[in-house]
Amino acid sequence: MLAIIGGSGLTQLSTLEITHREVVRTPYGEPSGALTFGELSCTPVVFLARHGYGHTIPPHQVNYRANLWALKQVKASAVVSVASVGGIRTDFAPGTLVIPHQIIDYTWGRKSTFFEGAEESVRHIDFTEPYDAKLRQRLLAAAAAAGEHVFDGGVYAATQGPRLETAAEINRLERDGADLVGMTGMPEAALARELELPYAALSVVANYAAGRSASEHAIQFDSIELVLQEAMIRVRCVLEHLCKA
Template identity: 35%
Template sequence: MNQRLRRLFLSLSSCKQPIRTDRHRISQPEAYKRRLKRSREKPATMQVKVGIIGGSGLGDLDILEEKTEKNVDTPFGKPSDVLILGKIKTVHCVLLARHGRGHTIMPTNVNFRANIWALKQEGCTHIIATTACGSLQEEIQPGDIVIIDQFIDRTTKRHQTFYDGCSASPVGVCHISMADPFCRKSREVLLDVVKKLGIRHHEKGTMVTIEGPRFSSRAESLMFHQWGGDVVNMTTVPEVVLAKEAGICYSSIAMATDYDCWKEHEEAVSVEKVLKIMKENANKALSIMLTAIPQIASMDWSDTVKSLRISQEGSVMLPKH
């Protein structure tokens, strides 16, 4: 079972066909080595397909044409909701509501592994995620967009890898690099778009991801501010980590809704305030994606995807036989 899932995972990490073995069956480590060698020699031909993960207040974005719903399952269970397949102009896209379309799933209970696996299984080469967040710095004002480039993980209860040794897990242990968690090339596209659209934004930022579902205490919020965190949310980790393991180009549009609670003389964060700002700024996210996704699809991503795949495959330690 584990070997079959391992082969499936590797096949989903490229546009090539899964490894086939002859009657004598090549051992998995040997097949892995041959596949890695081939992936370095030949660039994969690929078609861009973009997964869109809608966060708080943006789980039901009306952004796709020719929409169809698809109910899927994964080795890690059901994703948060049905996949909504469609197009933005001519670009194939898949929309998934992170918390369910009725926002019924709290952050700790989001099945991040199923969500990412489902998008990979559907052929997504890219993910653009939206997320509400609190600002930890004076210059990031409510309503601003932050194209985040780093994270600090303060979660405690979440599965952060596909390779955890359970029955659904691919074979091996994965030590994926998180030096650069977010896709640089995707971020460059998003930054180019927000500049052209004249949207107030910040070119980089460190996201502090807390476990939730509660908001931070004032002491915690002040600590994150003093650490140099720029924004705080409850979902970037492990989503970005799993996307990297899956070999997907992942980027995030973070929308500041408040100053959390570190700032004196400022109203503390509340659900009402978050949803109000997200509703007011939903059009920003729509405009960014409607412009960025066709631009992403017009670019050559072969080297980027190949590099991700090599990094992912090279991060997996296989058992010795």
């Protein structure tokens, strides 16, 4: 069963034929909300809104451990993350879809491992390639089948939020090699790896990152909403073809 975690702009899957919802308890507290079960293109799917179904949970307060644990508990076989990002690269314009291949983590203070505490021994995971290669290829194939152009690869910078970055911070991220900037990519990807859940991301560029727009000095939030509304139609199409494969 495929799990889909929706971020800003995807608090529900309108094409999901819902069968039931389930509240899942975890040793790590409450997930962002009840899990929504159903079928997408005749394939079993479980959906979770990362920020809650009313979009009330900021990025730094998402209970990433509870979310991933709950999905593992209900027998999810893989996780696709959908999230909005800012485009640092000039060709990552608003509305662009990207399947990133690498992560740089700038977050702090988040619960980032299941292996801690007096009763847990320290364990290390190989995180050389943070996204599952086979799941990434499935996403790329689904996008091609849907006729949707996506960029294959990009370095995702995970920042703390909830505020957006300064222009100087974006300059720093670019010097570090980042192509995209978002607030929810970590520790989500690492926790999925700890649980041995194949994990990949479909990033939606909602806006140019700070200081990257040629026409505006400040980010216009009204235009972000319009971009996300259009882009999420394409995202749903890609997900439907992913489930058909």
